[in-house]
Amino acid sequence: MTKPTNTGGGPLIALGCEGSANKLGIGIISHDPTTGKTAVLANIRHTFVSPPGTGFLPKDTAKHHRTFFARIALAALRAAKVTPSQLACICYTKGPGMGAPLQSVAVAARTLSLLWDRPLVGVNHCVGHIEMGREITGATNPVVLYVSGGNTQVIAYAEQRYRIFGETLDIAVGNCLDRFARTLAISNDPAPGYNIELLARKGGAVLLDLPYAVKGMDCSFSGILGAADILAAQMRAQDKILETEGPGALKEGETRITPEDLCFSLQETVYAMLVEITERAMAHVGSAQVLIVGGVGCNERLQAMMGSMAAERGGSVYATDERFCIDNGIMIAHAGLLAYETGFVTPLAESTCTQRFRTDEMLIKWRDD
Template sequence: MMDLTKTPRRIALGLEGSANKLGIGVILHSGPSLSSSSATVLSNIRHTFVSPPGTGFLPKDTAAHHRSFFVRIAKQALAAADVSISEMDCICYTKGPGMGAPLTSVAVAARTLALLWDKPLVGVNHCVGHIEMGRAITGASHPVVLYVSGGNTQVIAYAEQRYRIFGEALDIAVGNCLDRFARTLKIPNDPAPGYNIEQLAKQGGRVLLDLPYTVKGMDCSFSGILTRADELAAMMEKGTGKGPDGEPFTPADLCFSLQETIFAMLVEITERAMAHVGSNQVLIVGGVGCNERLQEMMGAMAKDRGGSVYATDERFCIDNGIMIAHAGLLAYETGFRTPIEESTCTQRFRTDEVLVKWRK
């Protein structure tokens, strides 16, 4: 076991299950105070529910997956962390946003452990978890945050102890758009549909197909581009789809065109937010943030502005338990607790609802 006598240390267990990934992690904060604290990842275990190609993941099936694997993943996380239950300060769980049934299954497990081990609970906003994990890993000090995932698309900046939303998707999230198009093309969901679209897009680029580009201020819309991409896929299937050069286009060309158009929209609204708040840093978080092409396009924009882009790899971009443990422990260190009778979850939990007391 770890020697906790030399420096003040606080340890949290984080439980994430807002979508198709069950993540459990243990984090350690060490240091005499919150402002001088450093974070150490002790374990970060994840298991993904993968549905057949051409399908999405239903809430009831995803919740059943989380219930089935919870004990196994929790034991692995605790064993990898090499800490005892007595050393644990709190249990942090995703309160929302996310899919109702999976969120509930993990919240029930969190309550069970809190009662079983007599530990305080901390309900965490999923989006804030992504942001704080990204800041901790990259060292970004005051960035504009582009949060892009299967369920969320937001441009965010910190001000007066809140993560303020400057722009967002007006309909479906960018990750949801990519996932649904993957179903249209029957692209496998393993390891992730968005990742497989990214790999296919690298084989395209012969033509850039005309797709709807919808940006309204710092907001954007993805339903129209998805509808048109689906129409082009149907034309391709019938053999009637032709590119600007009159030649038939391929699934790779479709994936390339979809990515280029969507990511250009994201770069535009992010740049507008940077100009508004006077920041030259961009932090990309969320599962779609792993996309190398998005990082490349955002990097070119930031470079033109004399700035830089910060992003993490799939260990921390994709939903995970350690981000919930980290954000939860930050809140715990400011005195925040979630009473058992209030340890519910909600599918709609806005990023800007959270009081960020740990930042000045």
């Protein structure tokens, strides 16, 4: 396809639709081909929050997205002060993610494309995170640590692909934290991982022994989660003993387990693993920059640990706040518009979605460095 022309002479504007998990996001962004500047015009998000001790089921999450899509899209248009006729394209998350929520948003994006007569652009969710992080932070060619509820990857760019150097062998680090939040019946509002972080800040008196599972450039988190669940069961047993027998009922030398120390120990262990494999990737590609993206990337302790490592190597860490690291529509709009500017569109007949869409499958045609 030929590169799109800007007949109006102004910036190209795209609307992005994200709904791969429990967050529904609609974002609108503009790229000015004359100045090279990018402007965030709207970034609206609505989260499906399940009760404490539970996760979010695909069918319930999909229903949430269907319920709120139209009103969030209208709110984004109002916030951006643009009309559908001003949009160059409609971008949506093609994958990866949860099947039913992805499908709901893909159908909604298709509807907008037909209703407004605008081309569709399917976007890789992971690439959206990376490109948004690069745009906001100004990182040039960093090693990327992508950490979220569904993904854990160490990535570096080479020859128009985002190459995966290491990843989780089982569950994602965000999923590990979310599932442990269920074990402790921690609130899911605003996010279970954030509430674990708050508890961890109050801990630190004891670093509990948890498995450390780094295998080459890869990590494993399921065993750590299992061990943390066992410690949580021991904590509940201790609480019962103390409740019935009073202070001093614990055995001599037995460590008093608290939710705060559990959260602290889990964070310290899993984040140390992530720092290790990221440092190894930096050494391999010769980069002094680390860009942390994805919802877990908001965690200040992870940023601090990564910052200490990078500083020792004479490097630096780049990260964004919750507006851009947590799933959002603006990252889909941005990555989609970058692809659209190279001439890429997704035909309506091919506007599918998939739970499996690896980061390195996407051709990064807009980069030639």
